[in-house]
Amino acid sequence: MTDLHRLSIRELSEGLANAQFSSRELTEHYLKRIAKIDVQVKSYVTVTPELALAEADAADTLRKAGGASVLTGVPIAHKDIFCTQGIKTTAGSKILDNFISPYDATVVAKGKAAGLVTLGKLNMDEFAMGSTSENSYYGATTNPWNLDHVPGGSSGGSAAAVAADLAPFATGTDTGGSIRQPASFCGLTGLKPTYGRVSRFGMIAYASSLDQGGPMARSAEDCAYLMNVMAGHDAKDSTSMNQVVDNYVANLNDTSVKGLRIGIPKQYFNVSGLAEDVKARVEESLKKLEDMGATLVEIDLNMTESYVPTYYLIAPAEASSNLQRFDGVRYGYRCENPVDLMDLYKRSRSEGFGAEVQRRILIGTYALSAGYYDAYYVKAQKVRRLIQQDFLKAFESVDVIAAPSAPTTAYKIGADLTPVEMYLGDIYTLAVNLAGLPAINAPVGFDQNNLPVGLQLIGNYWSESQLLSVVHQYQQATDWHTQRAAIAEENA
Numbered sequence: 396m397t398d399l400h401r402l403s404i405r406e407l408s409e410g411l412a413n414a415q416f417s418s419r420e421l422t423e424h425y426l427k428r429i430a431k432i433d434v435q436v437k438s439y440v441t442v443t444p445e446l447a448l449a450e451a452d453a454a455d456t457l458r459k460a461g462g463a464s465v466l467t468g469v470p471i472a473h474k475d476i477f478c479t480q481g482i483k484t485t486a487g488s489k490i491l492d493n494f495i496s497p498y499d500a501t502v503v504a505k506g507k508a509a510g511l512v513t514l515g516k517l518n519m520d521e522f523a524m525g526s527t528s529e530n531s532y533y534g535a536t537t538n539p540w541n542l543d544h545v546p547g548g549s550s551g552g553s554a555a556a557v558a559a560d561l562a563p564f565a566t567g568t569d570t571g572g573s574i575r576q577p578a579s580f581c582g583l584t585g586l587k588p589t590y591g592r593v594s595r596f597g598m599i600a601y602a603s604s605l606d607q608g609g610p611m612a613r614s615a616e617d618c619a620y621l622m623n624v625m626a627g628h629d630a631k632d633s634t635s636m637n638q639v640v641d642n643y644v645a646n647l648n649d650t651s652v653k654g655l656r657i658g659i660p661k662q663y664f665n666v667s668g669l670a671e672d673v674k675a676r677v678e679e680s681l682k683k684l685e686d687m688g689a690t691l692v693e694i695d696l697n698m699t700e701s702y703v704p705t706y707y708l709i710a711p712a713e714a715s716s717n718l719q720r721f722d723g724v725r726y727g728y729r730c731e732n733p734v735d736l737m738d739l740y741k742r743s744r745s746e747g748f749g750a751e752v753q754r755r756i757l758i759g760t761y762a763l764s765a766g767y768y769d770a771y772y773v774k775a776q777k778v779r780r781l782i783q784q785d786f787l788k789a790f791e792s793v794d795v796i797a798a799p800s801a802p803t804t805a806y807k808i809g810a811d812l813t814p815v816e817m818y819l820g821d822i823y824t825l826a827v828n829l830a831g832l833p834a835i836n837a838p839v840g841f842d843q844n845n846l847p848v849g850l851q852l853i854g855n856y857w858s859e860s861q862l863l864s865v866v867h868q869y870q871q872a873t874d875w876h877t878q879r880a881a882i883a884e885e886n887a
Protein backbone atom coordinates (compact mmCIF):
# COMPACT_ATOMS: atom_id res chain seq x y z
CA MET A 396 0.00 0.00 0.00
CA THR A 397 1.49 3.34 -0.99
CA ASP A 398 -1.06 5.58 0.66
CA LEU A 399 -1.07 4.37 4.27
CA HIS A 400 -0.37 7.96 5.32
CA ARG A 401 -3.77 9.00 3.99
CA LEU A 402 -5.62 6.86 6.52
CA SER A 403 -7.30 8.30 9.60
CA ILE A 404 -6.55 6.90 13.03
CA ARG A 405 -9.78 4.90 12.95
CA GLU A 406 -8.83 3.46 9.56
CA LEU A 407 -5.34 2.63 10.82
CA SER A 408 -6.83 0.90 13.83
CA GLU A 409 -9.23 -1.09 11.65
CA GLY A 410 -6.56 -1.91 9.04
CA LEU A 411 -4.26 -3.29 11.72
CA ALA A 412 -7.10 -5.24 13.33
CA ASN A 413 -8.09 -6.76 9.97
CA ALA A 414 -4.47 -7.57 9.12
CA GLN A 415 -4.63 -5.41 5.96
CA PHE A 416 -1.15 -4.25 6.95
CA SER A 417 1.16 -4.81 9.88
CA SER A 418 2.52 -2.22 12.29
CA ARG A 419 5.96 -2.89 10.78
CA GLU A 420 4.72 -2.03 7.28
CA LEU A 421 2.98 1.06 8.56
CA THR A 422 6.01 2.17 10.57
CA GLU A 423 8.40 1.56 7.67
CA HIS A 424 6.08 3.57 5.47
CA TYR A 425 6.25 6.56 7.81
CA LEU A 426 10.02 6.22 8.35
CA LYS A 427 10.53 6.26 4.57
CA ARG A 428 8.43 9.39 4.24
CA ILE A 429 10.35 11.09 7.03
CA ALA A 430 13.69 10.20 5.42
CA LYS A 431 12.59 11.67 2.12
CA ILE A 432 10.30 14.57 2.95
CA ASP A 433 11.52 15.86 6.31
CA VAL A 434 14.66 17.20 4.63
CA GLN A 435 12.38 20.02 3.52
CA VAL A 436 9.96 20.21 6.44
CA LYS A 437 12.54 19.78 9.23
CA SER A 438 9.89 18.82 11.76
CA TYR A 439 11.89 16.16 13.62
CA VAL A 440 14.80 16.90 15.98
CA THR A 441 15.34 13.17 16.49
CA VAL A 442 14.05 10.22 14.46
CA THR A 443 14.16 6.83 16.21
CA PRO A 444 13.90 4.20 13.44
CA GLU A 445 15.37 1.29 15.38
CA LEU A 446 13.20 1.86 18.41
CA ALA A 447 10.15 2.39 16.21
CA LEU A 448 10.67 -0.87 14.34
CA ALA A 449 11.26 -2.79 17.55
CA GLU A 450 8.05 -1.33 19.02
CA ALA A 451 6.22 -2.12 15.76
CA ASP A 452 7.36 -5.73 15.87
CA ALA A 453 6.33 -6.01 19.50
CA ALA A 454 2.92 -4.58 18.56
CA ASP A 455 2.53 -7.11 15.74
CA THR A 456 3.47 -9.95 18.08
CA LEU A 457 1.03 -8.75 20.71
CA ARG A 458 -1.71 -8.53 18.10
CA LYS A 459 -1.07 -12.08 16.90
CA ALA A 460 -1.30 -13.23 20.51
CA GLY A 461 -4.69 -11.53 20.83
CA GLY A 462 -3.52 -8.85 23.26
CA ALA A 463 -3.90 -5.77 21.05
CA SER A 464 -5.98 -2.77 21.99
CA VAL A 465 -7.40 -0.13 19.70
CA LEU A 466 -4.16 1.78 18.97
CA THR A 467 -1.64 -1.05 19.22
CA GLY A 468 0.91 -0.53 16.45
CA VAL A 469 -0.17 2.99 15.42
CA PRO A 470 2.80 5.39 15.10
CA ILE A 471 3.07 8.71 16.92
CA ALA A 472 5.68 11.43 17.37
CA HIS A 473 6.14 13.53 20.49
CA LYS A 474 6.94 17.19 20.93
CA ASP A 475 10.52 17.33 22.19
CA ILE A 476 9.33 18.77 25.49
CA PHE A 477 8.09 15.35 26.73
CA CYS A 478 10.81 13.37 28.44
CA THR A 479 11.60 10.08 26.75
CA GLN A 480 13.74 7.52 28.50
CA GLY A 481 16.85 6.71 26.47
CA ILE A 482 16.04 9.24 23.71
CA LYS A 483 17.35 12.80 23.71
CA THR A 484 14.89 15.42 25.01
CA THR A 485 16.01 18.93 24.07
CA ALA A 486 13.01 21.27 24.49
CA GLY A 487 14.51 22.97 21.43
CA SER A 488 17.43 24.25 23.50
CA LYS A 489 21.19 24.05 23.29
CA ILE A 490 21.23 23.78 27.06
CA LEU A 491 19.59 20.33 26.80
CA ASP A 492 21.36 19.22 23.62
CA ASN A 493 22.98 16.31 25.48
CA PHE A 494 20.07 15.51 27.81
CA ILE A 495 18.77 11.96 27.97
CA SER A 496 15.99 11.60 30.48
CA PRO A 497 16.14 8.68 32.91
CA TYR A 498 12.34 8.36 32.76
CA ASP A 499 9.34 8.78 30.46
CA ALA A 500 6.81 11.59 30.80
CA THR A 501 3.43 10.22 31.87
CA VAL A 502 2.02 11.08 28.44
CA VAL A 503 4.79 9.09 26.76
CA ALA A 504 4.35 6.16 29.16
CA LYS A 505 0.61 6.15 28.52
CA GLY A 506 1.31 6.12 24.78
CA LYS A 507 3.58 3.10 25.18
CA ALA A 508 1.01 1.32 27.34
CA ALA A 509 -1.57 1.91 24.59
CA GLY A 510 0.79 0.28 22.09
CA LEU A 511 1.76 3.43 20.19
CA VAL A 512 4.99 3.26 18.19
CA THR A 513 7.41 6.19 18.70
CA LEU A 514 8.72 7.66 15.43
CA GLY A 515 10.75 10.37 17.12
CA LYS A 516 10.78 13.81 18.72
CA LEU A 517 9.49 17.00 17.15
CA ASN A 518 10.96 20.47 16.87
CA MET A 519 9.66 23.40 18.90
CA ASP A 520 10.48 26.91 20.04
CA GLU A 521 13.08 26.77 22.78
CA PHE A 522 11.31 25.87 26.06
CA ALA A 523 8.00 26.45 24.22
CA MET A 524 8.58 30.20 24.10
CA GLY A 525 7.52 31.50 20.73
CA SER A 526 4.97 31.43 17.96
CA THR A 527 7.02 30.37 14.93
CA SER A 528 9.34 27.51 15.95
CA GLU A 529 12.19 29.74 14.78
CA ASN A 530 13.38 30.04 18.39
CA SER A 531 14.78 26.52 18.20
CA TYR A 532 18.47 25.74 18.55
CA TYR A 533 17.85 23.11 15.86
CA GLY A 534 16.74 25.59 13.21
CA ALA A 535 13.39 26.55 11.76
CA THR A 536 10.71 24.05 10.77
CA THR A 537 8.82 24.93 7.59
CA ASN A 538 5.09 25.08 6.93
CA PRO A 539 4.06 22.19 4.64
CA TRP A 540 1.54 24.48 2.90
CA ASN A 541 4.30 26.87 1.87
CA LEU A 542 7.89 26.12 2.76
CA ASP A 543 8.77 29.83 2.96
CA HIS A 544 6.42 30.20 5.91
CA VAL A 545 6.58 29.14 9.55
CA PRO A 546 4.39 26.32 10.90
CA GLY A 547 3.59 28.42 13.99
CA GLY A 548 4.75 27.59 17.47
CA SER A 549 5.73 26.54 19.86
CA SER A 550 4.48 23.06 18.77
CA GLY A 551 5.50 23.81 15.17
CA GLY A 552 7.29 20.50 14.62
CA SER A 553 4.17 18.60 15.73
CA ALA A 554 1.95 20.61 13.38
CA ALA A 555 4.31 20.39 10.41
CA ALA A 556 4.89 16.64 10.85
CA VAL A 557 1.18 15.88 10.82
CA ALA A 558 0.40 18.34 8.01
CA ALA A 559 3.10 16.76 5.82
CA ASP A 560 1.89 13.25 6.69
CA LEU A 561 5.11 12.44 8.52
CA ALA A 562 3.16 11.21 11.56
CA PRO A 563 -0.52 10.27 11.82
CA PHE A 564 -0.87 12.35 14.97
CA ALA A 565 1.36 14.04 17.53
CA THR A 566 1.50 15.38 21.03
CA GLY A 567 1.79 19.10 21.65
CA THR A 568 1.71 21.47 24.60
CA ASP A 569 -0.12 24.74 25.02
CA THR A 570 0.88 27.41 27.55
CA GLY A 571 -0.55 30.36 25.65
CA GLY A 572 -1.66 28.89 22.32
CA SER A 573 1.10 26.50 21.29
CA ILE A 574 -1.28 23.74 20.19
CA ARG A 575 -4.05 25.89 18.68
CA GLN A 576 -1.95 28.43 16.77
CA PRO A 577 0.30 25.93 14.94
CA ALA A 578 -2.77 23.78 14.27
CA SER A 579 -4.34 26.88 12.75
CA PHE A 580 -1.25 27.74 10.67
CA CYS A 581 -0.97 24.16 9.35
CA GLY A 582 -4.66 23.34 8.76
CA LEU A 583 -5.01 20.84 11.61
CA THR A 584 -7.28 20.08 14.51
CA GLY A 585 -5.65 20.62 17.91
CA LEU A 586 -7.12 20.49 21.40
CA LYS A 587 -5.86 22.32 24.47
CA PRO A 588 -7.53 20.49 27.36
CA THR A 589 -8.73 21.93 30.66
CA TYR A 590 -5.81 22.63 33.00
CA GLY A 591 -5.31 19.45 35.02
CA ARG A 592 -6.80 17.04 32.45
CA VAL A 593 -3.45 15.81 31.09
CA SER A 594 -0.50 15.04 33.34
CA ARG A 595 2.42 17.47 33.24
CA PHE A 596 4.80 14.93 34.77
CA GLY A 597 7.89 14.73 32.60
CA MET A 598 6.76 17.63 30.43
CA ILE A 599 9.56 20.18 30.71
CA ALA A 600 8.06 23.16 32.52
CA TYR A 601 7.70 26.59 30.98
CA ALA A 602 4.92 28.26 33.02
CA SER A 603 3.52 25.60 35.32
CA SER A 604 0.15 27.21 36.06
CA LEU A 605 -0.57 27.48 32.32
CA ASP A 606 1.16 24.47 30.68
CA GLN A 607 -1.09 21.72 29.34
CA GLY A 608 -0.45 18.86 26.90
CA GLY A 609 -2.89 17.84 24.21
CA PRO A 610 -3.39 16.14 20.84
CA MET A 611 -2.67 17.52 17.36
CA ALA A 612 -4.12 15.65 14.39
CA ARG A 613 -6.02 16.01 11.16
CA SER A 614 -9.52 15.74 12.58
CA ALA A 615 -11.47 15.91 15.80
CA GLU A 616 -11.95 12.15 15.55
CA ASP A 617 -8.18 11.58 15.38
CA CYS A 618 -7.70 13.94 18.33
CA ALA A 619 -10.31 12.02 20.31
CA TYR A 620 -8.31 8.80 19.93
CA LEU A 621 -5.20 10.51 21.30
CA MET A 622 -7.13 12.22 24.10
CA ASN A 623 -8.30 8.78 25.22
CA VAL A 624 -4.62 7.96 25.71
CA MET A 625 -3.38 11.26 27.17
CA ALA A 626 -6.13 12.26 29.62
CA GLY A 627 -6.36 11.15 33.21
CA HIS A 628 -5.30 11.68 36.78
CA ASP A 629 -1.65 11.22 37.66
CA ALA A 630 -0.44 11.05 41.24
CA LYS A 631 2.92 12.35 40.01
CA ASP A 632 1.37 15.70 39.00
CA SER A 633 -0.25 17.44 41.97
CA THR A 634 -2.27 19.72 39.68
CA SER A 635 -3.70 16.84 37.70
CA MET A 636 -7.42 16.44 38.43
CA ASN A 637 -8.87 13.32 39.88
CA GLN A 638 -12.08 13.15 37.98
CA VAL A 639 -13.77 10.83 35.54
CA VAL A 640 -12.23 10.73 32.07
CA ASP A 641 -14.65 10.68 29.16
CA ASN A 642 -14.43 8.23 26.31
CA TYR A 643 -13.82 10.97 23.75
CA VAL A 644 -14.21 8.65 20.77
CA ALA A 645 -17.51 7.20 21.97
CA ASN A 646 -18.78 10.74 22.67
CA LEU A 647 -18.04 12.15 19.21
CA ASN A 648 -21.70 12.30 18.24
CA ASP A 649 -23.05 13.24 21.65
CA THR A 650 -23.28 17.01 21.21
CA SER A 651 -25.58 18.23 18.49
CA VAL A 652 -24.86 21.52 16.78
CA LYS A 653 -28.63 21.98 16.70
CA GLY A 654 -29.53 24.37 19.47
CA LEU A 655 -25.89 24.99 20.42
CA ARG A 656 -25.42 28.56 21.62
CA ILE A 657 -22.17 29.96 20.26
CA GLY A 658 -20.93 33.18 21.87
CA ILE A 659 -19.31 35.71 19.56
CA PRO A 660 -17.23 38.17 21.60
CA LYS A 661 -17.68 41.65 20.11
CA GLN A 662 -14.23 42.72 21.21
CA TYR A 663 -12.52 39.82 19.38
CA PHE A 664 -13.70 40.78 15.94
CA ASN A 665 -12.59 44.40 16.27
CA VAL A 666 -8.95 43.65 17.02
CA SER A 667 -6.82 45.90 14.78
CA GLY A 668 -4.41 43.19 13.65
CA LEU A 669 -7.16 40.79 12.51
CA ALA A 670 -6.51 39.93 8.84
CA GLU A 671 -9.47 40.27 6.50
CA ASP A 672 -9.19 36.77 5.07
CA VAL A 673 -9.05 35.27 8.56
CA LYS A 674 -12.09 37.22 9.65
CA ALA A 675 -13.97 36.20 6.50
CA ARG A 676 -13.18 32.47 6.81
CA VAL A 677 -14.05 32.41 10.51
CA GLU A 678 -17.34 34.18 9.83
CA GLU A 679 -18.13 31.74 7.03
CA SER A 680 -17.51 28.81 9.38
CA LEU A 681 -19.82 30.36 11.94
CA LYS A 682 -22.46 30.80 9.25
CA LYS A 683 -22.06 27.12 8.44
CA LEU A 684 -22.55 26.19 12.09
CA GLU A 685 -25.61 28.42 12.11
CA ASP A 686 -26.95 26.59 9.05
CA MET A 687 -26.40 23.36 10.97
CA GLY A 688 -28.66 24.64 13.73
CA ALA A 689 -26.46 26.65 16.10
CA THR A 690 -27.51 30.03 17.46
CA LEU A 691 -24.93 32.82 17.35
CA VAL A 692 -25.09 35.08 20.39
CA GLU A 693 -23.12 38.29 20.65
CA ILE A 694 -21.29 38.48 23.99
CA ASP A 695 -18.89 40.79 25.80
CA LEU A 696 -15.44 39.80 26.94
CA ASN A 697 -14.35 43.10 28.40
CA MET A 698 -10.88 42.09 29.52
CA THR A 699 -9.55 41.44 26.01
CA GLU A 700 -6.97 44.23 26.14
CA SER A 701 -5.45 42.78 29.30
CA TYR A 702 -4.70 39.31 27.88
CA VAL A 703 -1.29 40.05 26.38
CA PRO A 704 0.17 42.11 29.27
CA THR A 705 -1.15 39.68 31.90
CA TYR A 706 0.21 36.58 30.20
CA TYR A 707 3.54 38.22 29.41
CA LEU A 708 4.07 38.93 33.12
CA ILE A 709 2.84 35.66 34.59
CA ALA A 710 4.41 33.31 32.04
CA PRO A 711 7.92 34.85 32.19
CA ALA A 712 7.69 35.05 36.01
CA GLU A 713 7.02 31.33 36.23
CA ALA A 714 9.60 30.62 33.53
CA SER A 715 12.31 32.53 35.39
CA SER A 716 11.68 30.32 38.38
CA ASN A 717 11.37 27.04 36.44
CA LEU A 718 14.48 27.63 34.38
CA GLN A 719 16.73 28.16 37.41
CA ARG A 720 17.39 24.44 37.36
CA PHE A 721 19.44 24.73 34.17
CA ASP A 722 22.58 25.89 35.88
CA GLY A 723 25.34 23.99 34.10
CA VAL A 724 25.69 21.68 37.11
CA ARG A 725 22.70 19.40 37.10
CA TYR A 726 21.58 19.19 33.49
CA GLY A 727 22.84 19.62 30.02
CA TYR A 728 25.25 22.16 28.65
CA ARG A 729 28.23 23.36 30.70
CA CYS A 730 30.58 26.11 29.53
CA GLU A 731 34.26 25.38 28.91
CA ASN A 732 36.88 26.09 31.59
CA PRO A 733 34.85 27.98 34.20
CA VAL A 734 37.10 29.99 36.53
CA ASP A 735 34.73 29.63 39.49
CA LEU A 736 31.16 28.61 40.30
CA MET A 737 29.64 32.00 39.45
CA ASP A 738 31.40 31.99 36.10
CA LEU A 739 30.10 28.47 35.45
CA TYR A 740 26.50 29.50 36.15
CA LYS A 741 26.73 32.69 34.15
CA ARG A 742 28.43 31.39 31.07
CA SER A 743 26.56 28.06 30.94
CA ARG A 744 23.27 29.94 30.96
CA SER A 745 24.39 32.75 28.62
CA GLU A 746 25.78 30.28 26.11
CA GLY A 747 23.08 27.64 26.58
CA PHE A 748 19.89 29.74 26.38
CA GLY A 749 18.76 31.54 23.23
CA ALA A 750 17.79 35.21 23.07
CA GLU A 751 14.02 34.85 23.60
CA VAL A 752 14.49 32.60 26.63
CA GLN A 753 16.98 35.05 28.13
CA ARG A 754 14.57 37.93 27.49
CA ARG A 755 11.80 36.13 29.37
CA ILE A 756 14.03 35.15 32.27
CA LEU A 757 14.99 38.82 32.63
CA ILE A 758 11.38 40.04 32.40
CA GLY A 759 10.22 37.39 34.85
CA THR A 760 13.00 38.04 37.34
CA TYR A 761 12.23 41.74 37.19
CA ALA A 762 8.50 41.20 37.71
CA LEU A 763 9.21 39.03 40.75
CA SER A 764 11.89 41.24 42.28
CA ALA A 765 11.29 42.70 45.74
CA GLY A 766 10.37 46.26 44.76
CA TYR A 767 8.16 45.34 41.80
CA TYR A 768 6.42 42.14 42.91
CA ASP A 769 3.17 43.81 43.98
CA ALA A 770 3.05 46.22 41.09
CA TYR A 771 3.56 43.57 38.43
CA TYR A 772 3.19 39.95 39.49
CA VAL A 773 0.47 40.35 42.11
CA LYS A 774 -1.43 42.79 39.91
CA ALA A 775 -1.24 40.36 37.00
CA GLN A 776 -2.65 37.59 39.19
CA LYS A 777 -5.61 39.80 40.11
CA VAL A 778 -6.27 40.62 36.47
CA ARG A 779 -5.99 36.92 35.70
CA ARG A 780 -8.88 36.28 38.07
CA LEU A 781 -10.97 38.97 36.36
CA ILE A 782 -10.29 37.36 32.98
CA GLN A 783 -11.48 34.01 34.32
CA GLN A 784 -14.63 35.60 35.77
CA ASP A 785 -15.35 37.25 32.42
CA PHE A 786 -15.48 33.79 30.82
CA LEU A 787 -17.56 32.24 33.58
CA LYS A 788 -20.10 35.00 33.18
CA ALA A 789 -20.20 34.43 29.43
CA PHE A 790 -20.79 30.70 29.92
CA GLU A 791 -23.99 31.50 31.82
CA SER A 792 -25.58 32.38 28.48
CA VAL A 793 -23.63 30.40 25.85
CA ASP A 794 -22.31 26.84 25.46
CA VAL A 795 -19.10 27.63 23.60
CA ILE A 796 -17.27 30.79 22.54
CA ALA A 797 -15.93 31.29 19.02
CA ALA A 798 -12.82 33.20 18.01
CA PRO A 799 -10.06 33.07 15.45
CA SER A 800 -7.10 31.06 16.76
CA ALA A 801 -4.73 33.70 15.45
CA PRO A 802 -5.21 37.12 13.88
CA THR A 803 -3.21 36.17 10.79
CA THR A 804 -2.18 33.14 8.78
CA ALA A 805 1.40 31.80 8.97
CA TYR A 806 4.18 34.41 8.89
CA LYS A 807 7.09 34.21 6.48
CA ILE A 808 10.21 32.59 7.88
CA GLY A 809 12.56 35.37 9.01
CA ALA A 810 9.77 37.97 9.10
CA ASP A 811 11.68 39.38 12.05
CA LEU A 812 8.78 40.78 14.04
CA THR A 813 9.67 42.69 17.20
CA PRO A 814 8.94 40.76 20.40
CA VAL A 815 5.87 42.91 21.07
CA GLU A 816 4.49 42.38 17.55
CA MET A 817 4.99 38.66 18.05
CA TYR A 818 3.31 38.70 21.47
CA LEU A 819 0.28 40.55 20.08
CA GLY A 820 -0.25 37.65 17.67
CA ASP A 821 -1.20 35.56 20.73
CA ILE A 822 -4.21 37.73 21.57
CA TYR A 823 -6.81 35.03 20.86
CA THR A 824 -5.20 32.13 22.67
CA LEU A 825 -3.68 33.44 25.93
CA ALA A 826 -6.87 33.99 27.94
CA VAL A 827 -7.85 30.34 27.67
CA ASN A 828 -4.66 29.34 29.52
CA LEU A 829 -5.01 32.15 32.05
CA ALA A 830 -8.52 30.86 32.83
CA GLY A 831 -7.53 27.16 32.60
CA LEU A 832 -10.25 26.45 30.03
CA PRO A 833 -10.26 23.94 27.15
CA ALA A 834 -10.27 25.13 23.52
CA ILE A 835 -9.94 23.58 20.10
CA ASN A 836 -8.73 24.73 16.68
CA ALA A 837 -10.45 23.49 13.53
CA PRO A 838 -9.37 24.29 9.96
CA VAL A 839 -12.01 26.38 8.15
CA GLY A 840 -10.45 27.37 4.83
CA PHE A 841 -7.57 29.29 3.30
CA ASP A 842 -6.42 32.84 2.74
CA GLN A 843 -5.59 34.26 -0.68
CA ASN A 844 -2.10 32.71 -0.50
CA ASN A 845 -3.52 29.25 0.16
CA LEU A 846 -2.43 29.27 3.81
CA PRO A 847 -4.85 27.66 6.29
CA VAL A 848 -7.18 29.61 8.58
CA GLY A 849 -8.42 28.23 11.90
CA LEU A 850 -11.55 28.64 13.99
CA GLN A 851 -11.16 28.40 17.75
CA LEU A 852 -13.95 27.15 19.96
CA ILE A 853 -13.54 27.71 23.69
CA GLY A 854 -15.52 25.57 26.11
CA ASN A 855 -16.31 25.60 29.80
CA TYR A 856 -14.23 23.46 32.18
CA TRP A 857 -14.12 19.72 31.31
CA SER A 858 -16.03 20.20 28.06
CA GLU A 859 -13.43 18.44 25.88
CA SER A 860 -16.02 15.92 24.67
CA GLN A 861 -18.36 18.71 23.67
CA LEU A 862 -15.65 20.61 21.76
CA LEU A 863 -14.46 17.50 19.94
CA SER A 864 -18.05 16.57 19.18
CA VAL A 865 -18.98 19.98 17.75
CA VAL A 866 -15.90 20.03 15.53
CA HIS A 867 -16.60 16.42 14.51
CA GLN A 868 -20.14 17.40 13.40
CA TYR A 869 -18.68 20.35 11.47
CA GLN A 870 -16.11 18.06 9.86
CA GLN A 871 -18.85 15.63 8.78
CA ALA A 872 -20.45 18.53 6.89
CA THR A 873 -17.29 20.13 5.43
CA ASP A 874 -14.00 18.93 3.95
CA TRP A 875 -11.39 21.49 5.05
CA HIS A 876 -9.77 18.94 7.35
CA THR A 877 -9.29 16.44 4.50
CA GLN A 878 -7.31 18.84 2.30
CA ARG A 879 -3.61 18.13 2.07
CA ALA A 880 -0.58 20.30 1.39
CA ALA A 881 1.15 19.45 -1.90
CA ILE A 882 4.17 18.07 -0.06
CA ALA A 883 1.94 15.62 1.81
CA GLU A 884 0.81 14.23 -1.56
CA GLU A 885 4.39 13.24 -2.41
CA ASN A 886 5.20 9.58 -2.11
CA ALA A 887 8.36 8.26 -0.56
Ligand code: GLN
Nearest residue numbers: 523525569570571572573
Ligand atom coordinates in the same frame (compact mmCIF):
# COMPACT_ATOMS: atom_id res chain seq x y z
N1 GLN B 1 3.32 32.03 21.79
C1 GLN B 1 3.17 32.03 23.20
C2 GLN B 1 4.50 32.33 23.84
O1 GLN B 1 5.40 32.64 23.15
C3 GLN B 1 2.61 30.73 23.69
C4 GLN B 1 3.60 29.64 23.77
C5 GLN B 1 3.06 28.36 24.32
O2 GLN B 1 1.86 28.13 24.36
N2 GLN B 1 3.97 27.51 24.77
O3 GLN B 1 4.66 32.25 25.01
